[in-house]
Amino acid sequence: MALPGNTSTETIERPARLPLPTQFLGRQFYYGWYIVGVAFVSSMMSMGITAYSMGVFLKPMTEELGWSRTDISLGQTLTTFVTGLLGVAIGRRMDVRGGRALMVGGAIIGGTGFIALGQVQELWQYYLVRSGLVAVGSIGMGNLVVNVTLSNWFVRKRGRAIAFGVMGTSMAALLLPTVADRMIDAWGWRAAWAAIGVAVWVTVIPTALLAMRRRPEDFGLRPDGDDAPIEGAPVSARVASDVRWTRQAAARTKTLWMLVATFGFASTGMGALLLHLIPYMTDAGFTRGQAAGAFGMIGVSGLLSKPLWGIALDRFPIRRCAAAEFGLMALGLTLILASHTLAPLYGSIFTLGLGIGGVVTVQEVVWADFFGRLSLGTVRSLAQPFTIVSSAGGPVFAGFAYDHFGSYTTAFHLFIATYLLAAMMIMLTPAPGRPASADQALAA
Template identity: 90%
Template sequence: MVLPADVASETSEKPARLPLPTHFFGRDFYYGWYIVGVAFVSSMMSMGITAYSMGVFLKPMTEELGWSRTDISLGQTLTTFVTGILGVAIGRRMDMRGGRALMVGGAVIGGFGFIALGQVHQLWQYYVVRTGLVAVGSIGMGNLVVNVALSNWFVRRRGRAIAIGVMGTSVAALVLPTVANWMIDVWGWRAAWAAIGVAVWVTVIPSALLAMRRRPEDFGLRPDGDGVPVEGARVSARVASDVRWTRQTAARTWTLWMLVATFGLASTGMGALLLHLIPYMTDAGFTRAQAAGAFGMIGVSGLLSKPLWGIALDRFPVRRCAAAEFGLMGLGIALILTSHTLAPLYASIFTLGLGIGGVVTVQEVVWADFFGRLSLGTVRSLAQPFTIVSSAGGPVFAGFAYDHFGSYTTAFHLFIATYVAAAVLILLTPTPARPASAD
């Protein structure tokens, strides 16, 4: 629904025209759902590839090139560091100009990066491609860009919108490992990377060019398509948090640093699990096809749980939802360590996937609820370099643990502990006081 004339004049002298239709069969269609569609595609082809497909490539690449698992894992870690640094640079730009150009540029560069991965022969080449082309592409197509956009277009339905948008990662987890394994068997891992790069170009670039836009006020609309603010305690809390934060005012709150610590702990094991879980299963005696199929259970449970996480986040306190998500992650890892046949392994990874299904949705809603949507890119980019340290260290620590101890058991036990600590810490995190400039 459009804004009243007096409100529209505050956001823009002349609202821009929407690029896609918003009226079907006599009914209005809120443009924000197009943004959800772009987020779905982008999350599937960015995090879906870097997080859920890399594990399938790990063994073929190490066996042909003679690298260790620590070598491959270090590439993942360096990529994470670079994306964290880039996140600082693009955060404020997201708030001011939106993410359309960033997403298109990220898709162009990222596609070249995946193709280039199939051409590496030396370890230094792999590191250059991962930290250059792949890292730049990942930040442009990644969670910071798409979820800041979603948080701008949705307030009341923020949980559901983000949950649906990031379901692309669950589809990727369900489909991409099996497809990548098939391509490796038929074409080899080098051609498989090339095919993935082309797929990024033909999916992300058109959708971002056509539909991605900054925020509803630019077009005379309100978040969620509302004509007037919707009353209600839960909604009022979110609307009240929509004030301007600078990096300085956010950095002076306990909330920011407690969230940094919480998500730093929670992210320690995430990248490591996604990279090393398939090798863990093949080391345990399962075939690569069986491991890829079991890994796909993350996608199955993620598809089932993401809408539920979205509904829960719109109805229940975000702290409790986050603690539950961390608890499921820790439980899933513990069950995997005790699974020695295929059926229990499927069930264990399904449990892990229930937690993974809430990772992005929970994190984005937590940040948006605590700090509002108007400065979300600024605040998120301030926190990102600090959380990067732990998330970057997880994969290389798991690779180091395997290379030196002969198994992943030590690393997996550490990850269980970090999820328990994160669950406790999020429950203790206070709501930040409004900055003085907002009064």
């Protein structure tokens, strides 16, 4: 049975049954919001841990094991690099089969990886765990799987849906550094890693098994829970962009490479700041508890700003929203460098968090708006290895700068410049034309 007005060429012979209720108190509830809930949990326990908790572990691990900060940072870089390569392999699979199996497998492997981090004795073991178990787990639970799925379930409300889904990372930034700090004080860093691994198992696996599904069309539904469009009614730009792209067709567009450059510049400092900001503060004389509390302001501002970013992305020009996000990150980092007491530091990190709060939402909505949802996994996986190069280098560069200059100042100034370059690049990025021929718009 073909869905009326569906822009896809797919047909659905027998729509599957939804696994959870969509009627509450006599009112219809769109199933896509369950997907948002799964995204919240998964983003909190994947990126939330790898990005926001590692900084708390950095000093205890280096002090006990005798490693340098560059050594620890290289583990972060290896994780980022491997997830980028794996993204190429899973992008097409996401478009065809969805992400439930990937998320469940990622949670099993990732949880095991976090437990294994608590057992490492040698540097090579740390690198093996980070580039193997943790990296594989991260790609299964991470942004590509989560946000491609959300973009399939939402079109008109895409910005809000992705914003609410990735609020899990902000909740992680608010809670996990302090929780990890308390666990390290009470049990030691090894037991703290084990507790985090178990937490991944008991949260992500059941929610993904129960609720994660590929596309609304598989259940006879339309994105956003909409009814079939009226014949001749105007179609939104987002719906009109839902055409199929092959990798070859996407690679021939200027848009793809401009976006690669934009998000490459923007991501250079992201992983580095999340890893090194707490050590930067403790080096400045703050206690680890004070630093973890200040770092939590990223979570506070992210929780407050993510819904606003989602609404803004659904209402205002997307390029201006993205440029504003990058500008806030540059401003926040500039203020951090100028802050020498706790109160201004809280305000500076809050400002940085306003920008970080839009990072995932803006990026995912940009890709989906420009290339549509039907081949989003394919297009995103094509671009990911290139942006990975810059994002993987940031943590190592910051660690190298500290080990050789005794300060993070040089690295932080470079990151300010890359955010400003990203703001300029996104404003210059054109929308792609539609694929020029049927050969470039193959059915899945």
